[in-house]
Amino acid sequence: MSTATSTGTADATGTEPVEEFRLRARAWLAENLPPAADTPAGNIDDDVWLRARVLQGRIHAGGFAGICFPKEYGGLGLGPDHQHAFNEEAAGYELPIVLNVPSVAICAATILDLGTEEQKKQYLPGIISGRDVWCQLLSEPGGGSDLAGVITKSERNGEDWTINGSKVWSSAAYAADYGLCLTRSNWDVPKHSGLTMFILPLKAPGVTVHRIKLVNGANEFCQVFFDDVRLPAGNVVGAVDDGWATASQQLFHERNAMGGGSPYVSGPRFSKAAHGPNLLELARETGQLGDTSVRDQLADVRIMQVVSKQLVRRIGSAIATGELTPQASSILRLFEAERTWTEYDAAFRIAGANAVAGPSLQDPGHGQAGLRYLSRQAGSLGGGSTEIARNIISERVLGMPREAAADRGVAFKDVKRGGA
Amino acid sequence: MDSDLTPDQKTFRDTTRNFLNKTSSSPQIRALADSGAGTDRTWWSQGAELGWTAMLVPEDLGGGTVSGEPLRDLCLVAREFGRTCAPGPLLTTSAVLTGLAAAGEAHAEAIEAIMTGDSLASWAFYEPSRGWDSSTPGTAADPLPGGGFTLSGTKDRVEAGESADLFLVTAHSPGGPVQVLVPRDTPGLSVTPSWSLDATRRFATLSFAGAVVPPGAVVQRGEAAREAVETQLHNTALLAAAEMTGALQAMFDVTVQWMFDRYTFGRPLASYQALKHRMADNKTAMEACLATTAGAAGALDSGAPDAHEMVSIAKAYVGDKVPAILQDFVQLHGGLGVTWEHDLHLYLRRTACDRALYGTPDEHRRRIAATLEGNAA
Numbered sequence: 001m002s003t004a005t006s007t008g009t010a011d012a013t014g015t016e017p018v019e020e021f022r023l024r025a026r027a028w029l030a031e032n033l034p035p036a037a038d039t040p041a042g043n044i045d046d047d048v049w050l051r052a053r054v055l056q057g058r059i060h061a062g063g064f065a066g067i068c069f070p071k072e073y074g075g076l077g078l079g080p081d082h083q084h085a086f087n088e089e090a091a092g093y094e095l096p097i098v099l100n101v102p103s104v105a106i107c108a109a110t111i112l113d114l115g116t117e118e119q120k121k122q123y124l125p126g127i128i129s130g131r132d133v134w135c136q137l138l139s140e141p142g143g144g145s146d147l148a149g150v151i152t153k154s155e156r157n158g159e160d161w162t163i164n165g166s167k168v169w170s171s172a173a174y175a176a177d178y179g180l181c182l183t184r185s186n187w188d189v190p191k192h193s194g195l196t197m198f199i200l201p202l203k204a205p206g207v208t209v210h211r212i213k214l215v216n217g218a219n220e221f222c223q224v225f226f227d228d229v230r231l232p233a234g235n236v237v238g239a240v241d242d243g244w245a246t247a248s249q250q251l252f253h254e255r256n257a258m259g260g261g262s263p264y265v266s267g268p269r270f271s272k273a274a275h276g277p278n279l280l281e282l283a284r285e286t287g288q289l290g291d292t293s294v295r296d297q298l299a300d301v302r303i304m305q306v307v308s309k310q311l312v313r314r315i316g317s318a319i320a321t322g323e324l325t326p327q328a329s330s331i332l333r334l335f336e337a338e339r340t341w342t343e344y345d346a347a348f349r350i351a352g353a354n355a356v357a358g359p360s361l362q363d364p365g366h367g368q369a370g371l372r373y374l375s376r377q378a379g380s381l382g383g384g385s386t387e388i389a390r391n392i393i394s395e396r397v398l399g400m401p402r403e404a405a406a407d408r409g410v411a412f413k414d415v416k417r418g419g420a
Numbered sequence: 421m422d423s424d425l426t427p428d429q430k431t432f433r434d435t436t437r438n439f440l441n442k443t444s445s446s447p448q449i450r451a452l453a454d455s456g457a458g459t460d461r462t463w464w465s466q467g468a469e470l471g472w473t474a475m476l477v478p479e480d481l482g483g484g485t486v487s488g489e490p491l492r493d494l495c496l497v498a499r500e501f502g503r504t505c506a507p508g509p510l511l512t513t514s515a516v517l518t519g520l521a522a523a524g525e526a527h528a529e530a531i532e533a534i535m536t537g538d539s540l541a542s543w544a545f546y547e548p549s550r551g552w553d554s555s556t557p558g559t560a561a562d563p564l565p566g567g568g569f570t571l572s573g574t575k576d577r578v579e580a581g582e583s584a585d586l587f588l589v590t591a592h593s594p595g596g597p598v599q600v601l602v603p604r605d606t607p608g609l610s611v612t613p614s615w616s617l618d619a620t621r622r623f624a625t626l627s628f629a630g631a632v633v634p635p636g637a638v639v640q641r642g643e644a645a646r647e648a649v650e651t652q653l654h655n656t657a658l659l660a661a662a663e664m665t666g667a668l669q670a671m672f673d674v675t676v677q678w679m680f681d682r683y684t685f686g687r688p689l690a691s692y693q694a695l696k697h698r699m700a701d702n703k704t705a706m707e708a709c710l711a712t713t714a715g716a717a718g719a720l721d722s723g724a725p726d727a728h729e730m731v732s733i734a735k736a737y738v739g740d741k742v743p744a745i746l747q748d749f750v751q752l753h754g755g756l757g758v759t760w761e762h763d764l765h766l767y768l769r770r771t772a773c774d775r776a777l778y779g780t781p782d783e784h785r786r787r788i789a790a791t792l793e794g795n796a797a
Contacts, residue, residue, distance in 0.1 A: 280796050289793070298792055299736070299785035306733045307712045314711035321423040331704045393703055394696035398676060401691040 015078065022085040028062050033093040049133065049175040052096035056130025066128035068263040069112060074125030080263040091268040096130065102171065103127055105257040105264040107134035107180055110250045114238045137167040137181035137200060137224060145388045148191045148244060152226065154183035154198065163229040173222035174209050176202050180250060186241050187413040194412055195243035199235040216375040251384065252326050258383035259332025260312045276347050276372055277365035283350050297346040304339040311335055327396035330389040337386050340379030348373035432486045433496040435470055444506040446763050452507055453619035458583035464508055465537030472497050472510060473535045476517045481531050489721040491655065495662035495713060502666025505766045507620035509580040511659050515543035515652045516588045519599055522648050523639045530586060530601060542584035543652065544575035544626055552779040554649045559628060561591035561598050567635030569593065569600060571628035581624025582613045588639065590649055597646050599639040606631045618773045619766050654728050657735040658716050660774040664742040665709045667767045672706055675749040698748060705741045712737050729791045732784035739775040746771055
């Protein structure tokens with residue numbers, strides 16, 4: 001298993017036993033956090049982010065933030081078992097879930113792995129305490145799944161760098177303070193070798209953020225433009241021209257978070273507030289609880305939820321012990337997409353005509369079930385498409401031959417690129 | 421990946437694996453299939469010596485586990501059975517031992533004989549035209565003065581029925597359900613061999629016409645019998661799921677190797693993205709099958725309140741996935757996959773049986789939905 005579980009009362013390392021931690025969290029949560037509102041998953045807007053920062057600040061002050069981050073960077077220095085216990089206790093409370101991905105579970109995790117000591121000290125406490133929100137600046141217009149093909153340009157000018165270009169699908173960039181920005185620093189080498197990752201303040205001169213409206217009306221995605229944005233050399237994460245290593249680590253954390261395997265995600269995965277309608281209630285309300293095919297769907301959703309948790313445990317421990325490569329986190333990413341479809345499709349089917357018209361767009365079992373159905377593919381696109389996950393599983397886990405690539409070994413300036 | 425197994429469990433698994441590799445190779449399984457013979461008693465006794473029949477029996481009755489987690493231990497055996505398509509009444513014997521061990525001392529003699537392999541016991545649960553439902557057995561147990569019963573009715577899909585010496589039979593009496601242990605030579609019991617989709621597993625139909633069982637044959641009655649049968653159902657369903665995952669693992673490796681070896685249009689099958697993506701899906705489902713089987717075994721061993729739901733989830737998920745993936749492996753093998761010579765069909769037969777017996781995915785989904793409803797009420 002992943003780590004030694006400390007359930008006794010004494011621990012040689014001075015670590016608080018998980019069960020004591022759990023009881024302390026239980027008491028603290030009851031005192032300090034409001035119950036989760038049965039709110040629909042609608043637009044995440046400025047007030048949501050403000051609220052999240054406040055809640056995270058409260059959790060931080062209470063001593064339950066950054067459970068798996070080291071103490072010297074503002075965390076608690078505990079293990080996944082502690083986080084798991086907290087998550088179980090936190091079900092039913094209002095939590096700053098929007099901060100998990102990408103701010104904490106992806107960006108902070110990447111800085112922790114690859115940042116300099118200075119960067120870790122400077123940035124991690126701000127993320128963990130909820131003072132700063134981070135986003136990812138990875139995908140580009142016309143880039144699709146070929147992340148290593150980015151053309152946002154970084155050029156060195158003495159001690160500084162200048163960034164020009166544009167990023168897209170950046171979740172919550174409008175609300176973010178910083179972003180991890182992948183750029184092309186060298187055009188004379190093959191694509192993976194000429195990239196550099198930067199910490200980019202979103203409020204820096206030359207940064208413009210446009211919001212993108214999606215089919216379900218949500219607009220947390222953004223396109224971000226960079227016009228001569230100046231960054232100090234100290235903002236490089238990892239090495240110059242070795243940004244692919246940083247991006248790969250970031251993608252690992254992203255797949256892990258999307259698949260439910262990240263130890264940095266705080267809060268329950270299947271909470272009422274974070275997910276869709278109560279399907280059982282919906283079936284009863286619509287008079288279908290006796291319908292065999294509806295009952296099959298309820299069971300299917302339950303099966304996928306339970307198997308997902310069991311799979312996360314299995315793959316997580318196999319990666320931790322080295323039996324599987326970290327790329328096996330793509331297995332979780334792929335399964336989670338399938339689980340999402342099962343759930344969204346069941347909700348849409350059980351809601352029936354209620355999902356497409358009626359008085360209540362905000363009801364999770366009615367209008368929201370319809371909107372979720374429209375945005376069902378988000379689960380198989382966000383965090384890298386499931387097609388890429390399948391490539392990774394077949395090539396990196398099963399060792400099958402890589403897909404032929406016309407740009408392999410070719411200087412990036414000579415690589416053919418289509419339009420957006 | 422068995423990183424969470426204890427060294428003792430690994431040894432136990434490896435001993436079984438080595439034994440099965442030696443005694444249940446493909447040619448041996450095929451010879452057994454061709455012969456139409458039932459259970460090889462000598463082979464089964466050797467397996468019993470390796471511990472296959474000891475896990476579910478408490479120590480004071482002569483049994484014992486490898487790790488203190490009997491079902492996790494036994495799942496290791498079931499998975500190895502799946503890997504080789506081993507014949508043998510592992511599932512049905514485990515159901516009987518589950519029932520007898522719960523009844524304790526009263527059946528110590530029978531337990532001892534079954535554990536050593538001297539006696540072969542089978543679980544007579546299914547009835548003609550009925551699914552996997554413990555609520556109303558049609559077989560009637562009419563009370564006799566003094567505590568015995570007269571049995572009448574029919575049981576079918578009784579594994580190793582033709583070879584077995586003893587049957588654990590579920591019946592209904594005026595006082596509720598009863599389970600009784602019936603020797604094969606009981607007057608009024610006739611055993612008829614039936615067909616089987618599996619290559620080596622044999623099944624039989626039992627007909628009871630006024631068969632008299634003495635009071636000492638009663639294993640459980642009333643509410644205790646109902647609960648005992650549920651436990652037997654779930655243990656058996658779990659082992660069937662574990663066996664399917666083992667079969668899947670074996671054929672997954674064979675299929676991946678085939679995809680590297682087989683060339684079409686000048687390149688290996690493993691280089692085609694359409695096929696790679698299917699194997700990525702299959703790999704994901706295989707890991708999920710292993711994860712949910714382990715989760716269910718752990719839940720049963722620890723007596724978790726949701727243990728029966730965990731088993732239904734495992735059996736429904738694994739039962740849906742494994743035969744479907746084996747069919748996909750047949751497709752990936754092309755014409756070769758539909759030949760008698762290739763081993764794939766042996767595994768497809770085995771997993772089709774395991775899918776359909778001990779609760780189909782649909783039957784388990786019904787239970788899951790009922791649990792959801794019950795939990796919400």
